[in-house]
Amino acid sequence: MADKFDVIVIGAGPGGYVAAIRAAQLGLKAACVEKWIGKEGNVVHGGTCLNVGCIPSKALLEASHKYVEAKHDFDDMGINAGDVTMDVKKMMARKDKIVKNLTGGISGLFKANGVTAIEGTGKVVSGKQVEVTDLDGNTTTYDADNIVIAAGSVPVEIPPTPLTEGLIVDSTGALEFQETPKRLGVIGAGVIGLELGSVWSRLGSEVTVLEAMDSFLPMVDTAIAKETQKLLKKQGLDIKLGARVTGSETNGDEVIVKYTDANGEQEMTFDKLIVCVGRRPYTKGVIADGVSVELDERGFIFVDDQCRTNVPGVYAIGDCVRGPMLAHKASEEGIMVADIIAGHKAEMNYDTIPNVIYTFPEVAWVGMTEQDAKAKGIEVKTGSFPFAASGRAMANNATEGSAKIIADAETDRILGMHIVGQHAGEMIAQGVIAMEFGSSAEDLALTCYAHPTMSEAVHEAALAVEGHAIHMA
Ligand code: FAD
Numbered sequence: 001m002a003d004k005f006d007v008i009v010i011g012a013g014p015g016g017y018v019a020a021i022r023a024a025q026l027g028l029k030a031a032c033v034e035k036w037i038g039k040e041g042n043v044v045h046g047g048t049c050l051n052v053g054c055i056p057s058k059a060l061l062e063a064s065h066k067y068v069e070a071k072h073d074f075d076d077m078g079i080n081a082g083d084v085t086m087d088v089k090k091m092m093a094r095k096d097k098i099v100k101n102l103t104g105g106i107s108g109l110f111k112a113n114g115v116t117a118i119e120g121t122g123k124v125v126s127g128k129q130v131e132v133t134d135l136d137g138n139t140t141t142y143d144a145d146n147i148v149i150a151a152g153s154v155p156v157e158i159p160p161t162p163l164t165e166g167l168i169v170d171s172t173g174a175l176e177f178q179e180t181p182k183r184l185g186v187i188g189a190g191v192i193g194l195e196l197g198s199v200w201s202r203l204g205s206e207v208t209v210l211e212a213m214d215s216f217l218p219m220v221d222t223a224i225a226k227e228t229q230k231l232l233k234k235q236g237l238d239i240k241l242g243a244r245v246t247g248s249e250t251n252g253d254e255v256i257v258k259y260t261d262a263n264g265e266q267e268m269t270f271d272k273l274i275v276c277v278g279r280r281p282y283t284k285g286v287i288a289d290g291v292s293v294e295l296d297e298r299g300f301i302f303v304d305d306q307c308r309t310n311v312p313g314v315y316a317i318g319d320c321v322r323g324p325m326l327a328h329k330a331s332e333e334g335i336m337v338a339d340i341i342a343g344h345k346a347e348m349n350y351d352t353i354p355n356v357i358y359t360f361p362e363v364a365w366v367g368m369t370e371q372d373a374k375a376k377g378i379e380v381k382t383g384s385f386p387f388a389a390s391g392r393a394m395a396n397n398a399t400e401g402s403a404k405i406i407a408d409a410e411t412d413r414i415l416g417m418h419i420v421g422q423h424a425g426e427m428i429a430q431g432v433i434a435m436e437f438g439s440s441a442e443d444l445a446l447t448c449y450a451h452p453t454m455s456e457a458v459h460e461a462a463l464a465v466e467g468h469a470i471h472m473a
Pocket residue numbers: 010011012013014015016033034035036045046047048049050052053054055057120121122123150151152153171172192282285286317318319320325326327328329330358
């Protein structure tokens with residue numbers, strides 16, 4: 001007779017492993033089922049985020065940024081770094097080592113917290129049972145009072161550009177190039193496309209990004225998005241908006257991409273093509289026929305605000321349910337669900353989830369854009385501050401970008417914060433906390449910030465809401 005658990009989590013990505021650890025910390029008997037096979041042929045934890053997402057992409061972004069700094073910016077500071085070169089294979093080996101350390105670390109956290117790690121493919125076979133098929137094909141059925149599905153997502157493929165070994169790849173393939181492609185095409189100017197395009201552009205690729213939409217980063221405040229587009233263009237990213245890919249052909253080591261834009265049919269030839277057109281929920285095989293967990297029209301598991309499915313005792317979290325596909329959103333949902341299962345009151349504020357694009361400079365935002373607010377009929381006042389006027393930004397050689405705060409015109413409550421600038425991803429936490437605590441722009445304006453810091457731009461943007469920025473004429 002297999003063990004019985006208070007909660008079984010299917011999937012050990014940032015949603016699932018966090019849910020399992022929290023449940024165990026709260027005294028529940030918890031297990032987490034995972035099937036991801038790592039590079040060394042064993043089951044690894046961490047899901048998309050640790051294996052082929054957040055962490056490896058940031059390892060490459062950091063290495064490629066340091067390379068650009070050493071090659072082009074050090075001289076300005078009086079540093080003679082000599083002839084700077086990049087060893088792509090070594091950069092990749094470092095990335096793999098970081099991934100291995102982190103994924104291995106989760107197994108340690110499971111042990112330390114008393115979570116039972118089960119290797120294999122999990123399937124909900126009833127509201128209270130999970131069947132696991134192990135690597136040898138043997139099945140075991142476990143009873144659980146509660147089940148959390150955290151099965152994640154996979155990249156979307158599109159018919160005009162079927163993946164072709166080594167030539168047309170998805171984001172996972174783009175993290176494995178062993179040399180810098182000369183001509184690189186990226187389909188999709190979203191977060192992942194811009195990050196991966198930046199990595200390879202910094203290392204010398206001529207990068208063209210083909211984006212079907214006419215607008216650039218429509219989820220970001222227009223002023224910040226425009227500034228970002230200009231900065232990325234200056235770095236050499238050729239971002240073609242309104243370019244709809246219609247087909248592709250491979251010819252030896254090249255790929256020819258056909259697309260249409262305002263001028264009609266076009267084509268371009270690349271040495272590698274990355275398809276980054278979004279991700280879709282991965283729910284295949286997770287729910288047995290006959291179990292009536294509902295999916296929505298796009299294949300996401302249908303859940304309420306507290307991640308309950310329509311089947312009592314079955315929850316779903318992270319990329320396989322509605323909401324932004326972000327690791328921290330998945331983790332917070334994991335914590336909420338574990339708390340609910342343990343009998344606590346818990347909820348999540350979906351209005352204060354931060355977003356970051358780890359380009360250089362970074363783009364980060366939380367809450368509404370000025371355009372969102374106006375479209376909702378909310379009267380707003382805004383304050384902006386450019387990093388060009390920040391002493392710390394000058395010292396850092398990072399004067400590009402600006403910070404913008406959007407506040408309710410009547411109540412002064414902060415509705416959104418949008419930043420493009422060095423360390424924007426760290427600075428945005430101020431906006432998140434301010435909004436979480438229901439702060440006004442004046443609350444930030446009356447707060448004492450350390451000098452000299454990049455964060456002073458947020459302070460000045462808050463002062464600018466009333467037209468009182470100090471360091472701006
Ligand atoms: P996942 O991380 O996808 O984990 C799901 C897990 O479930 C997987 O391990 C899978 O093997 C397992 N699983 C699925 N079905 C079964 C089954 N039947 N049995 C057992 N196990 C199963 N997000 C950020 O917040 N910041 C970033 O900087 C960022 N960068 C990214 C960069 C890239 C290139 C990509 C691709 C994604 C990035 N993301 C980023 C998104 C982030 O990775 C996801 O939002 C996050 O991983 C979702 O977590 P999850 O737990 O819902 O799912």
